[in-house]
Amino acid sequence: MKLINGGVCAAKGFVANGIHCGIRKNKTKRDLAMIMSECPASAAAVYTTNLVKGAPLLVTKAHLANGVAQAVICNSGNANTCNANGIEVAEQMSALVAKELGISANDVVVASTGVIGQPLNLEPIANGIPVLAKGLSANGGEAAAEGIMTTDTVKKEVAVSFEIGGKTCTLGGIAKGSGMIHPNMATMLVFITTDVAISPAMLQKALSTDITNTFNMVSVDGDTSTNDMVTVLANGMAGNDEITEENEDFAIFMKALNTVTVALCRMIAGDGEGATKLLECKVTGAKDVPTAKTVAKSVICSSLLKAAMFGADANWGRVLCAIGYSGADVDVNAVDVSFRSAKGEIIVCKNGAGVEFSEEIAKEILLEKEIEILISLGKGEGSATAWGCDLTYDYVKINGDYRT
């Protein structure tokens, strides 16, 4: 499993591009992205659990019913959600892409991210699609990664290469936003491409399994967006024997997928709106995995703990408090807590009660950019990791006046 460059264009047969077409006011910001596979690809996706769903998700879901897709179109700056004509606009986006690329509209994944409840003007998109298509290239992954950003401060892309049955395979992805179960309203979108040959059913199985330990364990602010979506396109151009069952090849594919998704989770959480720190909560010793997940997510979602981490304050009582109200079956008298970063590790709580520790050393550890909150529940073998970020002035600033 080797990290390589190229993001969503790293795998064989994928090209991409991103441009400014005019949806976002700031002309220096790209707002339209396209990804294309040379040939039809196995396709899988997972969608937001929010009852309010963006129109593009409904259209994409219909298009992917047959497990095949060949292109992705995504705009930022407007979510095309809660609009009376949303479905129509998303279908028109697909049709325009299909016409331009000479493929079926049913093979287009369509996505939108931005403000909810404002009509999406098709005109700049219609004008932009031919420009986008013309500029598609194997070097366009970065432009595509930029085209899907909204309040993101950095583009998010990663790729790995690995071997299946003697064939060199590649899997890469781009992401925007901040979560899946608890994503930033600005939406989480992830597009993953691979040249592995894998059936649509097995691709969906791999994705649906992986997200329970990755994107569903990310939280920035507890708000589940209406437009979250993760899609994978697998075009088979690596030439491996098609994966059609849970064999050794599938296990390798799962590992490659997980390497990419965990990297994207860390990028998403670390770039949460206003964030100055990535928080990684690692729970061990739970009676089972669901218990560990519940505890990890509760801790990572605590506004009070997030604010304390912003202040580099080792206020471990807030960790205990979040464990206590998580709803998980936990013996609070068996809980140990420590904080860890590149500067070292410090134990702050043993068996549910405070231990003496140096506030100076704790501060030094917590001033780092990546903080691990380590929780041992002392009751079993269940473990889980959740990713989040600190709560800062800038979060309030960004969201206090997002639309203007």
Add this chain to the structure above:
Amino acid sequence: MKLINGGVCAAKGFVANGIHCGIRKNKTKRDLAMIMSECPASAAAVYTTNLVKGAPLLVTKAHLANGVAQAVICNSGNANTCNANGIEVAEQMSALVAKELGISANDVVVASTGVIGQPLNLEPIANGIPVLAKGLSANGGEAAAEGIMTTDTVKKEVAVSFEIGGKTCTLGGIAKGSGMIHPNMATMLVFITTDVAISPAMLQKALSTDITNTFNMVSVDGDTSTNDMVTVLANGMAGNDEITEENEDFAIFMKALNTVTVALCRMIAGDGEGATKLLECKVTGAKDVPTAKTVAKSVICSSLLKAAMFGADANWGRVLCAIGYSGADVDVNAVDVSFRSAKGEIIVCKNGAGVEFSEEIAKEILLEKEIEILISLGKGEGSATAWGCDLTYDYVKINGDYRT
């Protein structure tokens, strides 16, 4: 039902006091409060659902097992939670009060609020209790209300007078903090006193019923404290026939209790940490009350909506989003939303889609200090109200460095 002054000393036979004894560093802040009834009173209480419970709650719960209490002791500045000797300290606080007042230690309600996981030094409390007791008076309600404050910016007290069976009755309360199901870590504590004659069982029934529509519908930041507690003492000195069943007198008592608890809920939410606005989410047209409650709480808890309210931004898409992820059974295409304040009301969403509205008028409405978010679900008769506040820079500031 008439609003009167006097707070926790408004009812006959109650005296109170609050002093600075030395737990809090700032000598201008009172940190120890006492309330006493002239005679033993029926007592009822509800406690945090957090698995991590403050030692004082465990001691109080044991003391109230017989449904009788006569005095309350409460310190601020330290939660006496997650301390190895916490139970012992809480018992000693009760014993010192009992000795000083000449009552049974079993009739003392003990409470603490402040930082978790730091040993509570008994010495200043032991020195303070005789001073407190000496100063008990019918004018001491305000000092007691101040003695239980932590990050509160205003003291919270209210009282009503009413008639039961021709007797003038009074019920009053003081509160600190910011919530019950989702309270501020700084803890919500509410002490209510009344001269109504009511059995402990009916008092508990009244309280347990009332909080489901009041304190359990308040949220400041989604964190459920380890030390939340609401207690009521009813000493019977109004001389009414004791309430021992669900009759008309009980209904009047419930109404008096609800008047006081709703007023305290509004004070608590409006004084949420860093808050500049009180948010009141009123849901109607739900298929049933639990659905209405789920929706109201989800909206009031949305960090994104809270930040938008801080910015006076009519970003109603965030309301729809929070309804959608609430888990409630809702037809999102039947949802109407409007914002209302002293400046008027503006409809922003009909049947799940945006309607054109004046951003200027919306801004004017949202710049007020008390904002109602009105949601109609269009499916039945269920309704509910939840109280919260906006998310501000000051929330981050207060909680980024709470311990220092």
